[in-house]
Amino acid sequence: MIAAGAKSMLGLSIASPKGVSDSNSRSVGVLRACVSMEGSQTMSHNKNGSIPELKAVNGHTGQKQGPLSTVGNSTNIKWHECPVEKVDRQRLLDQKGCVIWVTGLSGSGKSTLACALNQKLYQKGKLCYVLDGDNVRHGLNRDLSFKAEDRAENIRRVGEVAKLFADAGIICIASLISPYRIDRDACRTLLPEGDFVEVYMDVSLEVCEARDPKGLYKLARAGKIKGFTGIDDPYEPPLNCEISLGQEGTGTSPIEMAETVVAYLEHKGYLNA
Ligand SMILES: Nc1ncnc2c1ncn2[C@@H]1O[C@H](COP(=O)(O)OS(=O)(=O)O)[C@@H](OP(=O)(O)O)[C@H]1O
Numbered sequence: 001m002i003a004a005g006a007k008s009m010l011g012l013s014i015a016s017p018k019g020v021s022d023s024n025s026r027s028v029g030v031l032r033a034c035v036s037m038e039g040s041q042t043m044s045h046n047k048n049g050s051i052p053e054l055k056a057v058n059g060h061t062g063q064k065q066g067p068l069s070t071v072g073n074s075t076n077i078k079w080h081e082c083p084v085e086k087v088d089r090q091r092l093l094d095q096k097g098c099v100i101w102v103t104g105l106s107g108s109g110k111s112t113l114a115c116a117l118n119q120k121l122y123q124k125g126k127l128c129y130v131l132d133g134d135n136v137r138h139g140l141n142r143d144l145s146f147k148a149e150d151r152a153e154n155i156r157r158v159g160e161v162a163k164l165f166a167d168a169g170i171i172c173i174a175s176l177i178s179p180y181r182i183d184r185d186a187c188r189t190l191l192p193e194g195d196f197v198e199v200y201m202d203v204s205l206e207v208c209e210a211r212d213p214k215g216l217y218k219l220a221r222a223g224k225i226k227g228f229t230g231i232d233d234p235y236e237p238p239l240n241c242e243i244s245l246g247q248e249g250t251g252t253s254p255i256e257m258a259e260t261v262v263a264y265l266e267h268k269g270y271l272n273a
């Protein structure tokens, strides 16, 4: 709990909704941080990039500025800039935020690769986060089915979340079947050139079906699951992905595959700020 004196020293105030006294504002109020000096603040790095210092931006009056927009069904909204930017976060982490998008049939090894890659990067001191289709469908996307428009919405939402992770400076590994090219390409367009790395698990249906670790292919073949990818639902392989894994003659163990992706990231400069 922050004492009132300390609150004013820190420039913190609790904003109470109309008609609500300050005594119970803690539970319903909105904690608002106010900078107790003229102008807003921005980050500027020292020459060695280690300790950022704050500097004031001239001309900021605290008034709402800029045009209001309509985006989809959201009307009268405004984009807010923040003084700490992606480049600052990347410097802090000594890496570049990006999205590794892993696509392929069920059983092709997406989740296994995602975990192996996460582990390899963690060992190198790089911050990653995995968005796995199965897992995201336990929460954020639990309202979605496997019909085409729901798969599209699934990919769209994960694409937007992955974009936020990349903006945070994190290497985000999204691992989803993502069967439609158009949905994957839409996610690509959300990111700056180069920051979307599409990884195709090029593993045949025969191999995936033989693996069948969850018994889903068996159920689909028996007609107990309808619209199963590769059986009675389409999968469109990428045409121009950055990395293709799993073919004969290439390293096919999860560790070898993860090393291929790490080498790509290193080569493209994503493992340094
Ligand atoms: N009809 C159907 N088709 C394909 N997959 C199915 C289906 N029903 C359930 N599952 C299970 O859901 C996992 C795939 O979820 P995703 O979110 O990656 O799918 S998609 O990208 O929206 O197509 C998938 O996980 P993975 O095997 O890891 O790919 C399956 O376990």
Ligand SMILES: Nc1ncnc2c1ncn2[C@@H]1O[C@H](COP(=O)(O)OP(=O)(O)O)[C@@H](O)[C@H]1O
Pocket (backbone or CB within 6 Å): 104, 105, 106, 107, 108, 109, 110, 111, 112, 113, 211, 213, 252, 253, 254, 257
């Ligand atoms: N590179 C690989 N070589 C051989 N088997 C693999 C490989 N990657 C994953 N597997 C196995 O294949 C099965 C499916 O892997 P999984 O990562 O769950 O695939 P997906 O996430 O695409 O459904 C698992 O039993 C896993 O152990």
